[in-house]
Amino acid sequence: MSNGPTVLIEQANSRYTMYAVVEQDERTAYFYLYPAELQSKKYRMRACWLRNLQPGPAQRDSVAMANGDAPMLEAQYCNHPEGKEPLQAALISIVWMPEEDGAAVLYDGEILGVIPGWSLYAEDPAAYAADCIGADGNAIVFPLGAPGKNEQHARVAEAIRFRQTWEDTETPQWPVIQQQFISAYEKQFGEIKQYFAIDNNQWPPMALGKFEKDNIVYFLTMGVSIRSMPWVSYLYNETAPAYRRMELALAVSKDDYTEEEIMKMAEGISAIADIPWRHISWLGEGHTVGSSKLPAPFESLVLSAALYTGESIDMPEMYGDKVNLFWVSPVTLSEREYAHQKANGGYELLEKMIQEDITHIVKKRDAIV
Structure with missing residues (x-):
């Protein structure tokens, strides 16, 4: 029996309309965006798989889903089929998009996962993970891929720059x-x-x-x-x-x-x-x-x-x-x-x-x- 996931980071956007959370159990790590209670009738939670901590399953992890646990990603879609070491909370940070409806998780300064703002409004939600290398028609997550190949890299870099210019006290905007x-x-x-x-x-x-x-x-x-x-x-x-x-x-x-x-x-x-x-x-x-x-x-x-x-x-x-x-x-x-x-x-x-x-x-x- 698992003891349930551990929350590694939780951070609200500036208006407290959404919360970004990274959770990890002994099998897998996930990034979630939760709408605040006032918004929860209008918007639903969005999830992004980040990594498997154990060898990935060959098939879709339906057992976990049936048990209400976060599913592992199939081994063939991971750049670490045998599993990867657990995430360390101290290395995780969140960057909110300027609109504050989407966010990215950074790990030691590198993008680990992105839930774009438009995913909140779309029928089929989308999320992108650095450790994902492939997806099928029922994908729960898509590859983040190389910087030139996915606009999410540019969007996150832009969001980081945007936040930094406002934190820079030397040259007030x-x-x-x-x-x-x-x-x-x-x-x-x-x-x-x-x-x-x-x-x-x-x-x-x-x-x-x-x-x-x-x-x-x-x-x-x-x-x-x-x-x-x-x-x-x-x-x-x-x-x-x-x-x-x-x-x-x-x-x-x-x-x-x-x-x-x-x-x-x-x-x-x-x-x-x-x-x-x-x-x-x-x-x-x-x-x-x-x-x-x-x-x-x-x-x-x-x-x-x-x-x-x-x-x-x-x-x-x-x-x-x-x-x-x-x-x-x-x-x-x-x-x-x-x-x-x-x-x-x-x-x-x-x-x-x-x-x-x-x-x-x-x-x-x-x-x-």
Whole structure:
């Protein structure tokens, strides 16, 4: 009888939505990604075999699976058919992908296993292990292979570099990024009037700048685009770099709303800035988000770059990617329900809004549906 596996490392991502765990018993070592309890209805655990500690079986290890134990990998698919020495906890580290929905296990600095973020959303989960050299149609794990042969090597190297640049206190990243955004916004809306940190002292730094021009108050975020959003690489594949980063903006007419109402709406923006990472989701054109900070009759916000009618804003790139600027526009309950009636209904709501001459500038209005 086995005493059950020993946990060698357990580490949460920065928002505690996922936990990375490496476990080992006397037969085998595994890497798991577990969704936190709040996420567990939406997402399932993902597993990655790392190594056999005993001679591998000739056939699929169905006995272990029937007993609820982690299966060994067939000998023919291992670079160590006779088994390998147990992993030492002290040599193990975890690196989270920038989206924080996938992670890799490093052993003495070398990649041992990877569970890519998109595996969380796919019907057939996938994981890659350095000690795996082959797979069949029912594979529980795939070979990680050589650096040039599998993009996971580049993704993990990129994630490590990304983390290191933010840990480097000699050359802080944030002042540079902050200034790029402030300059881009000031060019369009004049000098920044106020600056609010909206990151709750969590990494990454995020802020909201307040600007005023022609009796309109503008709020624009900066720093949200430091992280790429979850889901996007799975949905968009090769074109993902065009959709995975965003900042948010709000423009409110001072003729229509009081200073107090305007500040409350701005609070609404800062509350949604972290949603993709707190909920393992993403935000894009036509998406709606509930908000309690809006004046009646509004109860939600719709995100759109298409509503913007001003002069184009030259947004900085972030890590080589385009940054999308989504203007948030308040919508009523009936409008939100209209948007949710069918797939991509948010686009249809935006089309209706544009036909009714509703722009990015928030003014008092009646429901249009």
